[in-house]
Amino acid sequence: MTDTVSTAKTIKGRTGDWEIVMGLEIHAQVASKAKLFSGAAVGFGAGPNEQVSLVDAGFPGMLPTLNKHCVEQAVKTGLGLRAQINRRSQFDRKNYFYPDLPTGYQISQLYYPIVGEGVVEVEAEDGSFFNVGIERLHLEQDAGKLIHDLSPTESYVDLNRAGTALMEIVSRPDLRTPEEAVAYVKKIRTILIYLGTCDGDMEKGNLRADVNVSVCRAGNYEKFKASGDFGYLGTRCEIKNVNSFRFISQAIQYEARRQIEILEDGGSIKQETRLFDPTKGETRSMRSKEEAQDYRYFPDPDLLPLDLEQAWIDEIKASLPELPDDKRKRLMADYGLSQYDAIVLISEQAKADYFEAAAKGRDAKLVSNWVTNEVSARLAAEGKDFSENPLPAAHVAQLVELIETNVISSKIAKEVFDHVWNGEGSPAEVVDKHGLKQVTDTGAIEKAVDEIIAANPDKAAAVADKPQAIGWFVGQVMKATGGKANPAAVNDILKAKLGL
Numbered sequence: 001m002t003d004t005v006s007t008a009k010t011i012k013g014r015t016g017d018w019e020i021v022m023g024l025e026i027h028a029q030v031a032s033k034a035k036l037f038s039g040a041a042v043g044f045g046a047g048p049n050e051q052v053s054l055v056d057a058g059f060p061g062m063l064p065t066l067n068k069h070c071v072e073q074a075v076k077t078g079l080g081l082r083a084q085i086n087r088r089s090q091f092d093r094k095n096y097f098y099p100d101l102p103t104g105y106q107i108s109q110l111y112y113p114i115v116g117e118g119v120v121e122v123e124a125e126d127g128s129f130f131n132v133g134i135e136r137l138h139l140e141q142d143a144g145k146l147i148h149d150l151s152p153t154e155s156y157v158d159l160n161r162a163g164t165a166l167m168e169i170v171s172r173p174d175l176r177t178p179e180e181a182v183a184y185v186k187k188i189r190t191i192l193i194y195l196g197t198c199d200g201d202m203e204k205g206n207l208r209a210d211v212n213v214s215v216c217r218a219g220n221y222e223k224f225k226a227s228g229d230f231g232y233l234g235t236r237c238e239i240k241n242v243n244s245f246r247f248i249s250q251a252i253q254y255e256a257r258r259q260i261e262i263l264e265d266g267g268s269i270k271q272e273t274r275l276f277d278p279t280k281g282e283t284r285s286m287r288s289k290e291e292a293q294d295y296r297y298f299p300d301p302d303l304l305p306l307d308l309e310q311a312w313i314d315e316i317k318a319s320l321p322e323l324p325d326d327k328r329k330r331l332m333a334d335y336g337l338s339q340y341d342a343i344v345l346i347s348e349q350a351k352a353d354y355f356e357a358a359a360k361g362r363d364a365k366l367v368s369n370w371v372t373n374e375v376s377a378r379l380a381a382e383g384k385d386f387s388e389n390p391l392p393a394a395h396v397a398q399l400v401e402l403i404e405t406n407v408i409s410s411k412i413a414k415e416v417f418d419h420v421w422n423g424e425g426s427p428a429e430v431v432d433k434h435g436l437k438q439v440t441d442t443g444a445i446e447k448a449v450d451e452i453i454a455a456n457p458d459k460a461a462a463v464a465d466k467p468q469a470i471g472w473f474v475g476q477v478m479k480a481t482g483g484k485a486n487p488a489a490v491n492d493i494l495k496a497k498l499g500l
Contacts, residue, residue, distance in 0.1 A: 009176050010218045013260045017218035020256045021233050022175040022211060023135075026188055027241075028167045028198040029142070029206040030073045036141045036165035037064030037107065044204050048158040056163040058102030063302050066091075070165040071306065072316060073197040074114050074139050077167055079317050080195045081188075083118025083134050087310065091139075091303045094295045100144030100157055108168075109138035110297045114306065121325060122187045123343050125179055132184050133172030142166050167198070173212070173233065176221070178249040185209055185248060186347075190324050194349050208243040212236045213255045215263070234259065235269040239276050239283055251276040255283050327352055335364035344372045350386040351376070357393035362400045370396050374417055395420055399427040407431065408438050411483055438486050448480045449473070449493050463498045470494055 010017040035042055038055035055062040078085050090112040093105040115137035121129050144162035148155050169188060175181045189207055192198040200207050214236035216224075224232040237259070239251045254276075259269050274283040299305075322330070324346045331342040331352070345352045345368060354375075359367040375396065379389055399416060402408045408416060408431060419430040431437055452473060453460045463469045470491075477490045 009221075011215075011256060011260065013264050015264050018215045018256075018260050019218055019221050020176060020178075020252065021173050021214050021216060021221055021224075021236075022181055022252065023173040023236075024171045024175065024181060024184065024212070025210040025238075026169040026171075026185065027208050027210070028077075028169065028188075028192055028200075030070045030139075030165035030167055031196060031198055032067060032070050032073065032165055034067055034069075035163040036067050036070050036139065038163055039065075040163065042164055044201075046160055048156070049160060051160045052162065056102070056159055058104070064107065064300075066303065066306070067165065070139065071114070071308075073165075074137065074167055075308070075313060075316050076195050076320065077169075077192065077197045078115030078118065078137055079313075079320060080191050080197075080323055081115070081118040081120055081134050081137065081169070083137065084116035085308070085313050086112065086114055086116050087308045087313070088112065088305060089114040089138075089308075090305045091300045092297045093300050094140075094297055096295055098143065099155070100146050100159065100162065102144075102159065102162065106141060106143065107300055107303070108140035112305070113138035120184070120187060120191070122180070122184050124183060127340060127343075130174075130180065132174045135170045135172055137167055137169045140166050140168060173214075173224075178252040181211065181252055182245045182249050185245065187324070190347060190349075194321055194323055196321075202243045202245075205241075205243060208241050209248060211239045211242055211248060211251060211255075213239065213252055213259070214269070215256055215259045234263075235271050237269065237271065237283075238273050240273055240286065242276055244278075247276055247278050250278070250281055251283055254281060258283065331355075335359060335368075337364060337368055341365070341368045341372070344368075348386045350389070354386065354389060354393050354396075358396040358400070360397070362397050363404055366400050366403065367396060370400065370417075374414070378421055391421060395426055402427055402431065406438055406486060408436055409483070409487055411487075412436050412438060436484065438484050445477065445481070445485050445489050446493050446497075448477050448485070449490070449497055452476045452480065453497060460498060470498065473498070 010019055030036070032042060034040065035053070035056065038053040040053040040056055041051045043051065055064055075085055089109060091107050092110045094108045094110070095105045097104055113136040115134075117136070118134035120132050120134060122132055123129055142161045142164040144157055144159040146155050146157060150156050171184070175184055189200040189202075192207070193200045198207060202208065214234040216232060216234045220232040224230065237255060239255060242248050242251055255274070262269060270288070272288050273286045275286045276283050327346045328339070328342045331337050331345060332339060337345070345355050351371065355368060355371045358371065375389065375391060376386070379386060399413055399420070402416070403410055403413050415434075416427050416430050416436060419425075419434065420427055424430050424433065459469065459472065463473075473494050474487070474490055477494070478485055478487070
């Protein structure tokens with residue numbers, strides 16, 4: 001199963017073409033200082049079982065108290081996803097036994113979620129857009145964590161995560177390629193970070209995805225879309241808790257090929273829950289897929305139905321920040337940026353804000369190039385996010401101003417940037433300190449040109465028949481002037497001297 005899945009909507013099998021169909025369940029940890037139903041703290045890095053209340057530990061007689069801030073965060077997220085906010089919702093008990101679930105049930109929302117249907121516009125790699133339907137968003141509490149590698153005979157239970165508020169965002173089966181699935185998760189993550197409802201840290205498990213994968217014969221997806229009949233689609237398998245973009249893509253590719261091989265060998269797909277092993281690059285069976293009745297859902301008797309006032313929802317809506325789609329359109333309109341440049345900038349809120357701070361009164365395209373190329377590359381090399389950028393936006397603005405006013409050339413600017421990044425001061429200070437001002441004195445440039453032409457009469461004569469050979473002379477003049485000569489002036493003087 002080493003074949004790669006094409007970015008096309010069909011995969012070639014031995015017996016014909018197949019299509020992948022996917023829906024994702026994204027689990028996003030709510031940005032909150034306290035848990036969903038208790039006042040216990042939420043935070044990464046605490047010692048085992050240091051952030052556990054009696055409610056989280058499932059002590060008898062302990063009653064849950066709903067955290068209003070978590071509800072607000074869920075409503076805010078629903079509005080950001082352009083989804084329906086359900087003014088009346090209800091919490092249910094999902095019953096199952098596991099050592100890291102002390103109560104023997106998880107409080108979730110099955111029948112009446114807080115957020116209903118919505119739609120998200122996602123940018124594909126080729127610059128086109130596609131829509132992914134949101135089926136629902138519900139609030140639920142996380143379980144604790146089991147640790148199996150501290151002892152050969154015992155498992156350890158850490159309940160710090162138990163009761164932590166999660167938003168589960170369930171998509172429609174609208175995703176057709178691994179690339180689309182990754183782009184969708186990236187877009188959801190960006191929206192959540194802009195809203196401030198989840199920090200999106202996948203390494204810490206604060207955002208992870210369950211990926212439902214099925215395959216069907218080519219053409220059946222169209223029939224499903226036209227009829228709504230799930231019978232046209234294959235049996236799905238759910239890959240649990242995938243926590244990186246790369247693993248999401250790899251898991252889908254492996255699982256699709258696995259299912260196709262089984263079907264082409266005359267077998268059938270068993271609906272089940274699977275895990276992705278990143279070391280082996282494969283999925284493996286975890287348990288048979290449960291249905292709602294297996295969990296014996298019923299309304300939680302300790303929690304009243306949740307009734308939201310429309311005025312409160314409107315107040316939250318009015319407080320929403322500028323979201324990625326709106327920011328992309330505004331950057332294109334206000335700064336004349338291409339769609340590609342705007343998409344790259346809005347991918348991180350801190351990057352877009354940094355660009356705008358640097359672009360005031362400057363060449364926006366030039367600023368965009370420096371932000372998305374040089375600055376981003378340095379941060380990536382140091383393993384930093386854009387929010388950790390040590391370089392003031394004013395330094396990028398000043399660097400671009402020096403280029404615009406011909407104080408330095410674009411080539412010299414890269415040398416200046418190196419010094420600035422290393423903490424030697426502002427671009428203007430670096431230019432003065434290292435004597436990097438561009439030579440614009442035409443007399444000095446003309447002198448260098450005359451010397452090079454005189455030293456190379458054969459090459460000068462050959463330029464008449466081969467005009468592109470002027471590039472060699474440009475290089476020699478730049479070398480003679482330490483790279484400081486104004487390139488435009490060099491070209492003009494050379495053309496005049498060489499009769500071009």
